[in-house]
Amino acid sequence: MSVTEPTTTHDLTAPQFVAHEGGKLEVRATKALRDQHDLSLLYTPGVADVCLAIQEDPDLSRRFTARNNTVAIVTDGTAVLGLGDIGPAAAMPVMEGKAVLFKTFAGVDAIPMCLESGSVDELVDSIVRIAPSFGGINLEDISAPRCFDLERRLRERLDIPVFHDDQHGTAIVVLAGLINACRVTDRQISSLKIVVGGAGAAGVAVTQLLQLAGATDVLVCDSRGIIGSHRNDLVAHKEMLAATTNASGRTGGLGDALVDADVYIGVSGGSVPEEQVAAMAEGPMIFALANPTPEVHPDLAHKYASVVATGRSDYPNQINNVLAFPGIFRGALDAGGVQISDEMKLAAARAIADMVAEPTAEQIVPPVFQDGVAEAVAAAVAAHAV
Amino acid sequence: MSVTEPTTTHDLTAPQFVAHEGGKLEVRATKALRDQHDLSLLYTPGVADVCLAIQEDPDLSRRFTARNNTVAIVTDGTAVLGLGDIGPAAAMPVMEGKAVLFKTFAGVDAIPMCLESGSVDELVDSIVRIAPSFGGINLEDISAPRCFDLERRLRERLDIPVFHDDQHGTAIVVLAGLINACRVTDRQISSLKIVVGGAGAAGVAVTQLLQLAGATDVLVCDSRGIIGSHRNDLVAHKEMLAATTNASGRTGGLGDALVDADVYIGVSGGSVPEEQVAAMAEGPMIFALANPTPEVHPDLAHKYASVVATGRSDYPNQINNVLAFPGIFRGALDAGGVQISDEMKLAAARAIADMVAEPTAEQIVPPVFQDGVAEAVAAAVAAHAV
Numbered sequence: 106m107s108v109t110e111p112t113t114t115h116d117l118t119a120p121q122f123v124a125h126e127g128g129k130l131e132v133r134a135t136k137a138l139r140d141q142h143d144l145s146l147l148y149t150p151g152v153a154d155v156c157l158a159i160q161e162d163p164d165l166s167r168r169f170t171a172r173n174n175t176v177a178i179v180t181d182g183t184a185v186l187g188l189g190d191i192g193p194a195a196a197m198p199v200m201e202g203k204a205v206l207f208k209t210f211a212g213v214d215a216i217p218m219c220l221e222s223g224s225v226d227e228l229v230d231s232i233v234r235i236a237p238s239f240g241g242i243n244l245e246d247i248s249a250p251r252c253f254d255l256e257r258r259l260r261e262r263l264d265i266p267v268f269h270d271d272q273h274g275t276a277i278v279v280l281a282g283l284i285n286a287c288r289v290t291d292r293q294i295s296s297l298k299i300v301v302g303g304a305g306a307a308g309v310a311v312t313q314l315l316q317l318a319g320a321t322d323v324l325v326c327d328s329r330g331i332i333g334s335h336r337n338d339l340v341a342h343k344e345m346l347a348a349t350t351n352a353s354g355r356t357g358g359l360g361d362a363l364v365d366a367d368v369y370i371g372v373s374g375g376s377v378p379e380e381q382v383a384a385m386a387e388g389p390m391i392f393a394l395a396n397p398t399p400e401v402h403p404d405l406a407h408k409y410a411s412v413v414a415t416g417r418s419d420y421p422n423q424i425n426n427v428l429a430f431p432g433i434f435r436g437a438l439d440a441g442g443v444q445i446s447d448e449m450k451l452a453a454a455r456a457i458a459d460m461v462a463e464p465t466a467e468q469i470v471p472p473v474f475q476d477g478v479a480e481a482v483a484a485a486v487a488a489h490a491v
Numbered sequence: 492m493s494v495t496e497p498t499t500t501h502d503l504t505a506p507q508f509v510a511h512e513g514g515k516l517e518v519r520a521t522k523a524l525r526d527q528h529d530l531s532l533l534y535t536p537g538v539a540d541v542c543l544a545i546q547e548d549p550d551l552s553r554r555f556t557a558r559n560n561t562v563a564i565v566t567d568g569t570a571v572l573g574l575g576d577i578g579p580a581a582a583m584p585v586m587e588g589k590a591v592l593f594k595t596f597a598g599v600d601a602i603p604m605c606l607e608s609g610s611v612d613e614l615v616d617s618i619v620r621i622a623p624s625f626g627g628i629n630l631e632d633i634s635a636p637r638c639f640d641l642e643r644r645l646r647e648r649l650d651i652p653v654f655h656d657d658q659h660g661t662a663i664v665v666l667a668g669l670i671n672a673c674r675v676t677d678r679q680i681s682s683l684k685i686v687v688g689g690a691g692a693a694g695v696a697v698t699q700l701l702q703l704a705g706a707t708d709v710l711v712c713d714s715r716g717i718i719g720s721h722r723n724d725l726v727a728h729k730e731m732l733a734a735t736t737n738a739s740g741r742t743g744g745l746g747d748a749l750v751d752a753d754v755y756i757g758v759s760g761g762s763v764p765e766e767q768v769a770a771m772a773e774g775p776m777i778f779a780l781a782n783p784t785p786e787v788h789p790d791l792a793h794k795y796a797s798v799v800a801t802g803r804s805d806y807p808n809q810i811n812n813v814l815a816f817p818g819i820f821r822g823a824l825d826a827g828g829v830q831i832s833d834e835m836k837l838a839a840a841r842a843i844a845d846m847v848a849e850p851t852a853e854q855i856v857p858p859v860f861q862d863g864v865a866e867a868v869a870a871a872v873a874a875h876a877v
Contacts, residue, residue: 111544111548111550111551111554112547112548113544113547113548113551114547115540115543115544115547117544117551119540120532120537121532121537121538121540121541122540122541122544122555124522124529124532124533124537125533125538125541125555125556126554126555127521127554127555127557127560128521128555128556128557128558128559128560129520129521129522129533129556129557130518130519130520130521130557130561130600131518131519131521131557131560131600132516132517132518132519132561132590132594132600132601132602133516133517133518133519133594134515134516134590134591134594134595135513135514135515135516135517136510136515136591138591138592138595140860141804141859141860143510144804144859145804146506146507146510147510147511147515147588147591148585148588148589148591148592149572149588149782150782150783151506151507151510152507152511152572152584152585152588153572153573153574154501154505154507154508155507155508155511155584156571156572156574156577156581156582156583156584156585157501157574157577157581158497158499158501158503158508159580159581159583159584160574160577160578160580160581161498161499161500161501162497162498162499163580163581164497165497165499165503166580166581166583168497168512168513169508169511169512169513169514169584170511170514170515170583170584170587171513171514171515171516171517171587172514172580172583173514174513174514174517175516175518185542186535186538186539186542187539188539188542188543188546191542191543191546192546192623193623193624194545194546194549194552194558194623195542195543195545195546195549195552196542197545197552197556197558197623197624198538198541198542198545198555198556199534199538199542201556201557202533202534202535202538203534204518204520205520205522205524205533205534206524206534208518208519208520209520209524214516214517214518215518216518216602216624217624218621218624219623219624220620220621220623220624221619221620221622221623223620227616227620228620230613230616230617231616231617231620231621233607234606234607234609234613234614234617235604235606235617235621236607237578237579237580237583237605237606237607238579238583238602238603238604238605238606396535396536397536418527418530418531473527473530474526474527
């Protein structure tokens with residue numbers, strides 16, 4: 106690469122560019138290197154004993170290197186925010202931002218690993234190969250359905266936590282919000298008719314976690330309508346949804362699914378017409394999470410809903426993954442670098458919900474900058490580690 | 492992994508272990524994240540514009556991410572210090588130490604990437620895949636002869652600096668020392684009879700760089716003796732040495748090579764008997780760089796030599812790569828992330844030599860903690876970038 110005049114149409118003097126000048130991360134030494142004595146301890150010859158001790162007992166790498174506090178934020182840039190497949194170099198600002206969140210909220214050292222994309226086989230091989238440097242792997246912004254296979258295979262191959270945040274982070278915060286929405290409206294998750302709009306990474310994980318939390322009546326819609334055993338156009342992860350949701354065999358589109366539904370969770374983008382919102386059950390809960398344009402505008406949703414949540418920071422009830430992932434990894438690392446189980450995800454959701462002292466329709470999740478959320482999540486996650 | 496009692500024979504309360512407690516690195520945010528406003532600039536929604544601008548013009552990643560100040564220290568742990576093939580996890584303390592040196596001496600953010608080993612093909616694939624996150628690749632402690640192929644192929648595939656420090660860092664500092672040893676003894680590199688003991692990573696690179704600097708009479712010895720066209724047992728990189736050194740067709744062992752030699756550069760380990768040292772030319776230069784046990788003990792070397800250098804910090808003239816690599820990468824990154832050329836290596840060696848104001852037999856290279864060395868190397872390297 107060489108330095109040339111930028112060829113962008115963007116105004117590089119805008120505040121978001123100024124804020125990104127020089128990037129957002131640095132690597133710092135935690136031990137002072139001032140003189141030959143320091144050098145002999147931190148580097149040769151002293152370092153050799155530390156290496157040999159780790160060779161004898163690999164677990165010591167958790168104590169004498171930074172590994173156990175270090176998470177790789179791994180992406181191939183194929184599904185970045187709402188921007189799509191912009192590639193690894195262009196994904197970097199998001200990953201650096203995520204690393205800032207990891208450090209700020211939970212003291213986790215996170216390193217962006219923006220990978221050239223490839224087959225799932227190739228990505229698995231590369232991530233397994235770099236894993237000895239890390240205490241955990243946060244998968245990020247990797248397109249569906251590849252992300253499902255990738256995560257499953259990495260969990261089989263690695264003995265450190267592997268967590269696809271677009272799936273599970275979203276699901277955990279949605280569940281936290283739903284727990285408090287039920288408290289506010291005096292309902293039970295197990296009795297709710299739930300429609301999940303979107304069958305990608307977030308839709309699948311939200312569905313699974315809500316079911317683990319007791320949801321019994323879930324319909325999932327993709328762009329072709331309600332997923333169920335009547336569909337013969339389904340890829341593997343939607344086949345799985347067909348087998349585990351829609352027990353009553355409903356058919357039709359999202360509008361059909363929403364009739365008499367208690368909950369709509371939009372994780373798909375697109376727009377839900379007002380008449381479909383109006384056809385939901387009395388006082389429904391509407392989580393319209395597409396960003397920046399919710400599937401149901403909050404003003405419209407409030408005409409009908411008892412509780413409204415979005416992904417946006419300028420409306421109440423922001424369903425933001427940052428409430429979950431820093432504490433999730435903090436807890437998994439504190440527990441010794443263990444895999445993140447379903448029980449740990451449920452515990453994290455309950456911990457987030459419990460951080461709202463008195464839930465109201467306008468506050469079903471804590472605000473992002475509320476003190477203590479990551480600590481509470483970490484403690485709950487670590488307590489549920491096996 | 493789970494937390495268990497350590498099973499090491501090492502005393503974990505020794506100073507070098509205390510110095511390593513919790514590791515030696517952390518990742519820090521360079522921009523403050525205090526409130527929703529900061530979040531909207533450093534993360535969503537502001538980050539999206541930065542991503543899109545980089546998608547339009549990938550060079551902007553050098554400006555708006557930390558990439559251009561970030562180097563991966565890549566090892567597979569197959570040739571760590573003098574410890575051999577101890578694997579990636581046990582190699583981590585060395586790589587963290589190296590990252591501390593990068594930051595302390597040149598402000599470079601370096602990240603240990605300890606890889607599960609594999610074939611050269613597999614390592615190339617993995618390193619190419621992670622390259623979009625980095626402004627440069629420092630290869631480290633990778634066994635020969637794999638390191639030669641690996642570096643060559645990475646240089647072909649990547650448009651960022653790739654530098655195997657065990658080869659070129661060593662060669663640059665050896666050349667710097669030899670430049671000043673010649674000043675002290677009023678000799679010219681071009682007229683020296685030079686013997687390189689060792690035909691691994693360092694031996695090959697030292698030989699090549701000394702030849703680029705004008706050396707004409709170089710013999711390289713491996714464990715079987717002098718390398719030359721008479722040998723029929725040579726792997727590829729030694730075939731190359733046979734073709735480019737030993738023009739006079741010398742045969743025999745290291746002892747034969749050393750007869751009348753002006754310079755011995757030991758990068759092999761082992762021990763050179765006193766009678767072989769005594770058989771060298773009058774007032775030879777002896778660089779016995781094996782660590783911790785030099786091939787010729789400094790006290791013995793001083794009986795014969797005009798100049799003695801080792802790899803040790805407790806004797807004068809420590810040939811230490813840290814004089815080179817921080818400034819080398821600083822210069823290559825400052826020049827726009829360019830490949831490191833032969834001219835840049837020569838310029839770096841001259842810059843290091845010139846940092847010794849008045850060379851003496853006891854000071855042919857600057858001490859590791861002398862101010863300004865990395866800056867001078869960086870300036871020289873950047874000035875010679877194409």
